[in-house]
Amino acid sequence: MYGLYDKEGILRFVDSDKDVCLAYAELFELSSTNYCLMELANDKRKGKGTSLGQNLGGNSN
Template sequence: MTGLYDGEGVLRFYGRDRDDCLAYAELFGLDPSRYSLFSLFGEPEWVAGDGFSAAAPEIAGLGRPRSS
């Protein structure tokens, strides 16, 4: 499960995977720089350029693996 959070950290949508969340974002015309995707069940996280953690950094072409 993946959640789509807005820039204020509010969960706006959750779905089976990132494709569900991306479809939601496209449907409502959300700017990729204004939301982040998070795994809801502890899958690997990524650090996105806007300071949020995203499960799929390729969404906005940003991100790098989080260093431990």
């Protein structure tokens, strides 16, 4: 998995294909000086961390 972060460190896009992430940056006219593309760990062990969906539900108040 790859994550595309903007220059302020905010995760903007995630995909398993690096080229799709770069296409996203191009679509939104992000120059290479305004984003960082990082390979994300593929840790498939269960029980570690919390899913994004659970985090959003808990913080919606």
